Amino acid sequence: MPTGFHEVRFPLRLALGTSGGPVRRTDIVSLSNGRENRNRRWRDARRHYDAGSGIRSIDDLYAVLAFFEARAGQVYGFRFRDPVDWKSCAPQTSIAASDQIIGTGDGATASFALAKTYADAGGASVRPIEKPVAGSVLVSVGGVAAASGDFAVDVATGVVTFVPAQIPGAGAVVRAGYEFDVPVRFDIDRIDIDLAQFKAGRIPSIPLVEIRP
Known part of the structure; x- marks a missing residue:
């Protein structure tokens, strides 16, 4: 695991609307006879998530902001529980x-x-x-x-x-x-908070990407 990792988990209650999963990279070459050559570029999958979950209380919005600031944006990795594969x-x-x-x-x-x-x-x-x-x-x-x-x-x-x-x-x-848990980092250096309602709001997108060893 690279340096710059904090052994803390992204709060489960803040990730109720998480989407995402494993991503692989494959090169596909179409041949003149209609067949394909397929080459796996990555040995292992790399997981990507979006932890944005719509409307949140002010307290939850602040918790996301505080967690993001404590990680210095993309600088420090952290733990994240995959909602399906954990x-x-x-x-x-x-x-x-x-x-x-x-x-x-x-x-x-x-x-x-x-x-x-x-x-x-x-x-x-x-x-x-x-x-x-x-x-x-x-x-x-x-x-x-x-x-x-x-x-x-x-x-x-x-x-x-x-x-x-x-x-x-x-x-x-x-x-x-x-x-x-999955070792991840934020995949952005900016958090956009939309205060859509009184004492409530949302963060449309919180992209996360898995950190490889």
């Missing part, structure tokens, strides 16, 4: 220690980076998870749930590290379940 599982499912494979033990490796795999019969994409929510991470080794004292989680990087006595043995599959 767990190691589906949004209406409870997280479990078996949700996502994050590695296989070799008897020596103590640290494993959190990741989320999106897969079906046609293919798969693995997404690094850098900003797990503190206290939400569950881990299992070889199908057995690990005790909370068996490992530590760096919530700033998404790395799970086992204590020396609990390092996964050779061939043991390490899995994890968790909640997570």
Whole structure:
């Protein structure tokens, strides 16, 4: 994660009308025979959001303004919870220690980076998870749930590290379940507040863009 990141989350109540999601870049070349060559320019998707949510109270308008000023506009990144994709599982499912494979033990490796795999019969994409929510991470080794004292989680990087006595043995599959935030920054250096009504108003657009490591 680049320098200039604040480990604070954009307030959930201020993002009720959020829209957006993953964006990919693909080069498509049409050939003379009518076929196409497609080339993936980005290995991973980059998420874009718009957190503008229409009418707000004066207090909420001020909260957005204060949060924007505390980040110095686009300078400092922050945490943002995707309204749909914020767990190691589906949004209406409870997280479990078996949700996502994050590695296989070799008897020596103590640290494993959190990741989320999106897969079906046609293919798969693995997404690094850098900003797990503190206290939400569950881990299992070889199908057995690990005790909370068996490992530590760096919530700033998404790395799970086992204590020396609990390092996964050779061939043991390490899995994890968790909640997570997306590291983002404001994609503007200006906030426009429209005081449309008495003691109420709106911010038509609050664009956010994911920060890549």
